[in-house]
Amino acid sequence: MNRFSRHALAPLLLLPVLVQAAAPIALDAAAQAAFGIELIAPEAVEHSLGRRYPAEVRVPNPQLRVVAARQDGVLERLAVAEGDRVAAGDLLAELRSPALVDIQRQYLEALIRLELAEGELARDRQLHREGVIAERRLREREATQRELATQVEQQRQLLRLAGFAETELAELDRNHTLTSTLSVRAPISGVVLEQLVETGESVAQAAPLYRIGQLDPLWLEIHVPLDELDGIAPGTRVQLPALAREAVVTTVGRQVHALDQGVLVRAEIGDAGTVLRPGQFIEVQLARATGAGWRLPAAALVRDGDTTLVFVARDGGFAPQPVELLGASDDQVVVGGALGAGDRVAVSGVIAIKAAWQGGE
Numbered sequence: 001m002n003r004f005s006r007h008a009l010a011p012l013l014l015l016p017v018l019v020q021a022a023a024p025i026a027l028d029a030a031a032q033a034a035f036g037i038e039l040i041a042p043e044a045v046e047h048s049l050g051r052r053y054p055a056e057v058r059v060p061n062p063q064l065r066v067v068a069a070r071q072d073g074v075l076e077r078l079a080v081a082e083g084d085r086v087a088a089g090d091l092l093a094e095l096r097s098p099a100l101v102d103i104q105r106q107y108l109e110a111l112i113r114l115e116l117a118e119g120e121l122a123r124d125r126q127l128h129r130e131g132v133i134a135e136r137r138l139r140e141r142e143a144t145q146r147e148l149a150t151q152v153e154q155q156r157q158l159l160r161l162a163g164f165a166e167t168e169l170a171e172l173d174r175n176h177t178l179t180s181t182l183s184v185r186a187p188i189s190g191v192v193l194e195q196l197v198e199t200g201e202s203v204a205q206a207a208p209l210y211r212i213g214q215l216d217p218l219w220l221e222i223h224v225p226l227d228e229l230d231g232i233a234p235g236t237r238v239q240l241p242a243l244a245r246e247a248v249v250t251t252v253g254r255q256v257h258a259l260d261q262g263v264l265v266r267a268e269i270g271d272a273g274t275v276l277r278p279g280q281f282i283e284v285q286l287a288r289a290t291g292a293g294w295r296l297p298a299a300a301l302v303r304d305g306d307t308t309l310v311f312v313a314r315d316g317g318f319a320p321q322p323v324e325l326l327g328a329s330d331d332q333v334v335v336g337g338a339l340g341a342g343d344r345v346a347v348s349g350v351i352a353i354k355a356a357w358q359g360g361e
Contacts, residue, residue, distance in 0.1 A: 027318060089186060092184045111155075186212060230288070309321060
Protein backbone atom coordinates (compact mmCIF):
# COMPACT_ATOMS: atom_id res chain seq x y z
CA MET A 1 0.00 0.00 0.00
CA ASN A 2 1.59 3.32 -0.99
CA ARG A 3 1.67 6.43 1.28
CA PHE A 4 -1.19 8.21 -0.48
CA SER A 5 -3.61 5.27 -0.16
CA ARG A 6 -2.68 4.78 3.48
CA HIS A 7 -3.58 8.39 4.27
CA ALA A 8 -6.78 8.07 2.31
CA LEU A 9 -7.96 4.98 4.18
CA ALA A 10 -6.76 5.68 7.74
CA PRO A 11 -8.84 8.05 9.84
CA LEU A 12 -6.99 11.28 10.72
CA LEU A 13 -7.21 10.58 14.43
CA LEU A 14 -5.22 7.34 13.98
CA LEU A 15 -2.40 9.03 12.06
CA PRO A 16 -0.14 9.64 15.10
CA VAL A 17 -0.51 5.99 16.07
CA LEU A 18 0.49 4.85 12.57
CA VAL A 19 3.48 7.17 12.56
CA GLN A 20 4.55 6.09 16.01
CA ALA A 21 4.33 2.42 14.99
CA ALA A 22 6.42 2.92 11.85
CA ALA A 23 9.68 1.01 11.64
CA PRO A 24 12.77 2.92 12.85
CA ILE A 25 14.84 4.68 10.21
CA ALA A 26 18.12 2.82 9.92
CA LEU A 27 21.07 5.22 9.84
CA ASP A 28 24.47 4.12 11.04
CA ALA A 29 27.07 6.43 12.58
CA ALA A 30 28.78 7.07 9.24
CA ALA A 31 25.52 8.11 7.60
CA GLN A 32 24.65 10.35 10.54
CA ALA A 33 28.02 12.06 10.30
CA ALA A 34 27.62 12.48 6.53
CA PHE A 35 24.21 14.12 6.99
CA GLY A 36 25.54 16.43 9.74
CA ILE A 37 23.01 15.16 12.26
CA GLU A 38 23.23 16.71 15.72
CA LEU A 39 21.33 15.50 18.76
CA ILE A 40 20.00 17.30 21.83
CA ALA A 41 18.13 16.25 24.98
CA PRO A 42 14.67 17.87 25.35
CA GLU A 43 14.27 20.24 28.31
CA ALA A 44 11.25 19.70 30.56
CA VAL A 45 9.21 22.92 30.98
CA GLU A 46 5.74 23.93 32.17
CA HIS A 47 5.63 27.32 30.42
CA SER A 48 6.22 28.53 26.89
CA LEU A 49 7.34 31.97 25.79
CA GLY A 50 5.16 33.66 23.20
CA ARG A 51 6.16 36.13 20.54
CA ARG A 52 7.83 39.38 21.50
CA TYR A 53 5.85 42.53 22.31
CA PRO A 54 7.08 46.10 22.86
CA ALA A 55 6.62 47.31 26.45
CA GLU A 56 6.82 50.88 27.71
CA VAL A 57 8.64 51.53 30.99
CA ARG A 58 6.52 53.65 33.34
CA VAL A 59 6.85 54.99 36.88
CA PRO A 60 4.02 53.58 39.04
CA ASN A 61 1.43 56.23 39.84
CA PRO A 62 1.87 55.98 43.64
CA GLN A 63 5.60 56.71 43.16
CA LEU A 64 5.19 59.82 41.00
CA ARG A 65 4.84 63.43 42.20
CA VAL A 66 4.39 66.68 40.31
CA VAL A 67 5.85 69.56 42.35
CA ALA A 68 3.88 72.76 41.73
CA ALA A 69 4.26 76.39 42.77
CA ARG A 70 2.24 77.01 45.94
CA GLN A 71 1.97 80.78 45.23
CA ASP A 72 2.32 83.22 42.35
CA GLY A 73 5.84 84.54 42.03
CA VAL A 74 9.18 84.65 40.26
CA LEU A 75 11.64 81.75 40.33
CA GLU A 76 14.85 83.10 41.81
CA ARG A 77 16.72 79.81 42.04
CA LEU A 78 16.48 76.23 40.79
CA ALA A 79 18.56 73.97 43.01
CA VAL A 80 18.21 70.72 41.03
CA ALA A 81 17.85 69.64 37.42
CA GLU A 82 16.63 66.64 35.43
CA GLY A 83 18.39 63.43 36.42
CA ASP A 84 19.37 64.57 39.94
CA ARG A 85 18.58 62.37 42.92
CA VAL A 86 16.77 64.07 45.80
CA ALA A 87 15.67 63.11 49.29
CA ALA A 88 12.37 64.05 50.84
CA GLY A 89 12.65 67.62 52.16
CA ASP A 90 15.55 68.65 49.89
CA LEU A 91 15.40 72.17 48.46
CA LEU A 92 14.27 72.17 44.84
CA ALA A 93 13.70 75.87 44.12
CA GLU A 94 13.20 79.31 45.68
CA LEU A 95 10.28 81.49 44.68
CA ARG A 96 9.84 85.19 45.52
CA SER A 97 6.15 85.82 46.15
CA PRO A 98 4.50 89.07 47.34
CA ALA A 99 1.35 87.09 48.16
CA LEU A 100 3.33 85.12 50.73
CA VAL A 101 4.00 88.29 52.72
CA ASP A 102 0.29 89.00 53.04
CA ILE A 103 -0.47 85.47 54.30
CA GLN A 104 2.22 85.82 56.99
CA ARG A 105 0.90 89.25 57.99
CA GLN A 106 -2.62 87.90 58.46
CA TYR A 107 -1.26 85.00 60.50
CA LEU A 108 0.76 87.23 62.83
CA GLU A 109 -2.18 89.60 63.32
CA ALA A 110 -4.42 86.67 64.27
CA LEU A 111 -1.70 85.32 66.58
CA ILE A 112 -1.37 88.67 68.38
CA ARG A 113 -5.14 88.94 68.85
CA LEU A 114 -5.16 85.40 70.25
CA GLU A 115 -2.39 86.20 72.72
CA LEU A 116 -4.35 89.23 73.95
CA ALA A 117 -7.54 87.21 74.24
CA GLU A 118 -5.79 84.46 76.21
CA GLY A 119 -4.40 87.08 78.63
CA GLU A 120 -7.85 88.60 79.12
CA LEU A 121 -9.37 85.13 79.58
CA ALA A 122 -6.82 84.28 82.29
CA ARG A 123 -7.63 87.54 84.10
CA ASP A 124 -11.40 87.02 83.85
CA ARG A 125 -11.08 83.49 85.23
CA GLN A 126 -9.31 84.91 88.27
CA LEU A 127 -11.96 87.60 88.67
CA HIS A 128 -14.73 85.01 88.37
CA ARG A 129 -13.14 82.89 91.07
CA GLU A 130 -13.08 86.01 93.31
CA GLY A 131 -16.75 86.71 92.52
CA VAL A 132 -16.05 90.04 90.82
CA ILE A 133 -17.58 89.20 87.41
CA ALA A 134 -20.53 87.12 86.33
CA GLU A 135 -20.18 83.71 84.73
CA ARG A 136 -21.79 85.00 81.52
CA ARG A 137 -18.91 87.39 80.94
CA LEU A 138 -16.43 84.56 81.44
CA ARG A 139 -18.24 82.37 78.91
CA GLU A 140 -18.23 85.23 76.37
CA ARG A 141 -14.49 85.65 76.87
CA GLU A 142 -13.94 81.90 76.36
CA ALA A 143 -15.98 81.97 73.14
CA THR A 144 -13.91 84.89 71.84
CA GLN A 145 -10.69 83.02 72.66
CA ARG A 146 -11.87 79.87 70.83
CA GLU A 147 -12.87 81.89 67.77
CA LEU A 148 -9.47 83.58 67.61
CA ALA A 149 -7.69 80.21 68.09
CA THR A 150 -9.64 78.87 65.11
CA GLN A 151 -8.55 81.87 63.00
CA VAL A 152 -4.91 81.29 63.97
CA GLU A 153 -5.13 77.61 62.99
CA GLN A 154 -6.76 78.59 59.70
CA GLN A 155 -3.90 80.96 58.91
CA ARG A 156 -1.35 78.30 59.88
CA GLN A 157 -2.98 75.89 57.44
CA LEU A 158 -2.82 78.54 54.72
CA LEU A 159 0.91 78.92 55.38
CA ARG A 160 1.37 75.15 55.17
CA LEU A 161 -0.53 75.12 51.87
CA ALA A 162 1.75 77.91 50.69
CA GLY A 163 4.73 75.64 51.29
CA PHE A 164 5.88 76.65 54.75
CA ALA A 165 7.63 73.84 56.63
CA GLU A 166 7.05 73.35 60.36
CA THR A 167 10.53 74.70 61.09
CA GLU A 168 9.72 77.87 59.14
CA LEU A 169 6.44 78.27 61.02
CA ALA A 170 8.26 77.92 64.33
CA GLU A 171 10.77 80.56 63.22
CA LEU A 172 7.92 82.92 62.28
CA ASP A 173 6.30 82.36 65.70
CA ARG A 174 9.55 83.24 67.48
CA ASN A 175 10.80 86.21 65.45
CA HIS A 176 7.68 87.58 63.71
CA THR A 177 9.89 88.30 60.70
CA LEU A 178 8.17 88.33 57.30
CA THR A 179 9.79 86.86 54.20
CA SER A 180 8.88 86.95 50.52
CA THR A 181 11.01 83.91 49.68
CA LEU A 182 9.23 80.59 49.45
CA SER A 183 11.29 77.40 49.54
CA VAL A 184 10.01 74.57 47.33
CA ARG A 185 11.02 71.17 48.73
CA ALA A 186 10.90 67.57 47.50
CA PRO A 187 7.81 65.72 48.77
CA ILE A 188 9.44 62.29 48.29
CA SER A 189 12.84 60.77 47.72
CA GLY A 190 13.53 59.87 44.10
CA VAL A 191 14.90 61.12 40.80
CA VAL A 192 14.01 64.37 39.04
CA LEU A 193 12.39 63.09 35.85
CA GLU A 194 11.59 66.44 34.30
CA GLN A 195 12.29 70.15 34.89
CA LEU A 196 9.36 72.19 33.60
CA VAL A 197 10.51 75.81 34.26
CA GLU A 198 13.58 78.05 34.02
CA THR A 199 15.24 80.44 36.49
CA GLY A 200 13.71 83.93 36.37
CA GLU A 201 10.41 82.69 35.04
CA SER A 202 7.19 84.15 36.44
CA VAL A 203 4.86 81.34 37.46
CA ALA A 204 1.24 81.18 38.56
CA GLN A 205 -0.04 79.33 41.59
CA ALA A 206 -0.29 75.57 40.90
CA ALA A 207 2.06 75.81 37.88
CA PRO A 208 4.12 72.56 37.65
CA LEU A 209 7.83 72.94 38.34
CA TYR A 210 9.28 69.41 38.50
CA ARG A 211 8.27 65.77 38.11
CA ILE A 212 9.88 63.43 40.64
CA GLY A 213 9.65 59.66 40.62
CA GLN A 214 10.81 56.68 42.65
CA LEU A 215 12.28 54.11 40.26
CA ASP A 216 11.88 50.91 42.26
CA PRO A 217 9.79 49.08 41.28
CA LEU A 218 8.86 50.06 37.72
CA TRP A 219 5.89 49.21 35.51
CA LEU A 220 6.04 47.60 32.07
CA GLU A 221 2.93 48.40 30.03
CA ILE A 222 2.30 45.97 27.17
CA HIS A 223 -0.49 46.02 24.58
CA VAL A 224 -1.44 42.41 23.81
CA PRO A 225 -3.85 41.62 20.94
CA LEU A 226 -7.23 40.52 22.24
CA ASP A 227 -7.00 37.09 20.57
CA GLU A 228 -3.64 36.41 22.27
CA LEU A 229 -4.74 36.97 25.88
CA ASP A 230 -5.37 33.30 26.67
CA GLY A 231 -3.22 32.13 29.56
CA ILE A 232 -2.28 35.66 30.70
CA ALA A 233 -3.33 36.60 34.25
CA PRO A 234 -1.88 38.30 37.34
CA GLY A 235 1.18 36.31 38.30
CA THR A 236 2.19 35.47 34.72
CA ARG A 237 5.96 35.81 34.29
CA VAL A 238 7.35 38.27 31.74
CA GLN A 239 10.83 37.78 30.30
CA LEU A 240 13.08 40.67 29.18
CA PRO A 241 15.43 38.87 26.76
CA ALA A 242 17.78 41.84 26.30
CA LEU A 243 18.45 42.09 30.04
CA ALA A 244 17.97 38.48 31.19
CA ARG A 245 15.53 39.85 33.77
CA GLU A 246 12.00 38.89 34.73
CA ALA A 247 8.85 40.83 35.64
CA VAL A 248 5.44 39.68 36.92
CA VAL A 249 2.03 40.62 35.52
CA THR A 250 -0.04 42.58 38.06
CA THR A 251 -2.96 43.79 35.92
CA VAL A 252 -4.80 42.69 32.79
CA GLY A 253 -6.98 45.51 31.49
CA ARG A 254 -10.63 45.24 30.52
CA GLN A 255 -10.63 47.80 27.71
CA VAL A 256 -9.66 47.17 24.08
CA HIS A 257 -7.72 50.16 22.74
CA ALA A 258 -9.12 51.45 19.47
CA LEU A 259 -5.72 52.33 17.97
CA ASP A 260 -4.24 48.82 17.96
CA GLN A 261 -7.07 46.59 19.25
CA GLY A 262 -4.76 45.65 22.12
CA VAL A 263 -5.46 45.11 25.80
CA LEU A 264 -3.21 46.66 28.43
CA VAL A 265 -1.15 44.13 30.37
CA ARG A 266 0.86 45.71 33.19
CA ALA A 267 3.84 43.97 34.78
CA GLU A 268 6.04 45.04 37.67
CA ILE A 269 9.80 44.69 37.86
CA GLY A 270 11.93 45.45 40.90
CA ASP A 271 15.49 46.74 41.25
CA ALA A 272 15.67 47.81 37.60
CA GLY A 273 16.12 51.59 37.93
CA THR A 274 19.75 51.37 36.79
CA VAL A 275 19.00 49.45 33.59
CA LEU A 276 15.53 50.73 32.64
CA ARG A 277 14.40 54.33 32.20
CA PRO A 278 10.85 55.74 32.22
CA GLY A 279 9.59 56.24 28.67
CA GLN A 280 11.89 53.54 27.28
CA PHE A 281 10.49 50.78 25.05
CA ILE A 282 11.85 47.25 25.45
CA GLU A 283 10.89 43.86 24.03
CA VAL A 284 9.27 41.35 26.37
CA GLN A 285 7.87 37.82 26.17
CA LEU A 286 4.98 36.47 28.21
CA ALA A 287 5.40 33.00 29.73
CA ARG A 288 2.12 31.16 29.20
CA ALA A 289 1.34 28.06 31.23
CA THR A 290 1.30 25.00 28.93
CA GLY A 291 1.37 22.12 31.40
CA ALA A 292 4.07 19.49 31.05
CA GLY A 293 6.06 20.02 27.87
CA TRP A 294 9.49 19.87 26.28
CA ARG A 295 11.59 22.74 24.94
CA LEU A 296 13.46 22.08 21.70
CA PRO A 297 15.02 24.11 18.90
CA ALA A 298 12.43 24.86 16.21
CA ALA A 299 14.72 23.16 13.68
CA ALA A 300 13.89 19.79 15.29
CA LEU A 301 10.29 19.88 14.01
CA VAL A 302 9.15 18.42 10.69
CA ARG A 303 5.69 18.10 9.17
CA ASP A 304 4.09 14.99 7.77
CA GLY A 305 0.69 15.97 6.49
CA ASP A 306 -1.22 17.27 9.48
CA THR A 307 1.21 15.73 11.96
CA THR A 308 4.19 17.41 13.62
CA LEU A 309 7.13 15.10 14.25
CA VAL A 310 10.54 14.95 15.82
CA PHE A 311 13.09 12.22 15.18
CA VAL A 312 14.31 10.47 18.33
CA ALA A 313 17.59 8.54 18.27
CA ARG A 314 17.24 4.77 18.63
CA ASP A 315 19.76 1.91 18.30
CA GLY A 316 21.06 2.04 14.75
CA GLY A 317 18.86 4.93 13.64
CA PHE A 318 15.83 7.11 14.49
CA ALA A 319 12.15 6.78 15.22
CA PRO A 320 9.54 9.40 14.25
CA GLN A 321 7.71 10.74 17.32
CA PRO A 322 4.47 12.76 16.94
CA VAL A 323 4.33 15.90 19.11
CA GLU A 324 1.89 18.73 19.74
CA LEU A 325 3.11 22.31 19.38
CA LEU A 326 2.31 24.16 22.64
CA GLY A 327 4.24 27.38 22.12
CA ALA A 328 6.95 29.01 20.06
CA SER A 329 9.32 31.96 20.36
CA ASP A 330 12.16 32.93 18.07
CA ASP A 331 14.06 29.70 17.36
CA GLN A 332 12.66 27.71 20.30
CA VAL A 333 9.45 25.67 20.63
CA VAL A 334 7.61 23.89 23.44
CA VAL A 335 5.96 20.62 22.50
CA GLY A 336 3.93 17.96 24.20
CA GLY A 337 4.36 14.26 23.48
CA ALA A 338 5.85 10.97 24.57
CA LEU A 339 9.37 12.28 25.09
CA GLY A 340 11.70 11.77 28.04
CA ALA A 341 14.62 13.59 29.58
CA GLY A 342 16.86 10.71 28.47
CA ASP A 343 15.84 10.95 24.79
CA ARG A 344 18.09 12.44 22.14
CA VAL A 345 16.32 14.40 19.43
CA ALA A 346 17.78 15.35 16.05
CA VAL A 347 18.07 19.13 15.62
CA SER A 348 20.02 19.22 12.35
CA GLY A 349 19.99 16.99 9.32
CA VAL A 350 16.29 16.30 9.95
CA ILE A 351 15.42 16.77 6.26
CA ALA A 352 17.79 13.93 5.39
CA ILE A 353 16.25 11.73 8.09
CA LYS A 354 12.77 12.50 6.83
CA ALA A 355 13.81 11.68 3.27
CA ALA A 356 15.27 8.35 4.40
CA TRP A 357 12.10 7.62 6.36
CA GLN A 358 9.77 8.39 3.47
CA GLY A 359 11.97 6.56 1.03
CA GLY A 360 11.71 3.45 3.16
CA GLU A 361 7.89 3.52 3.33
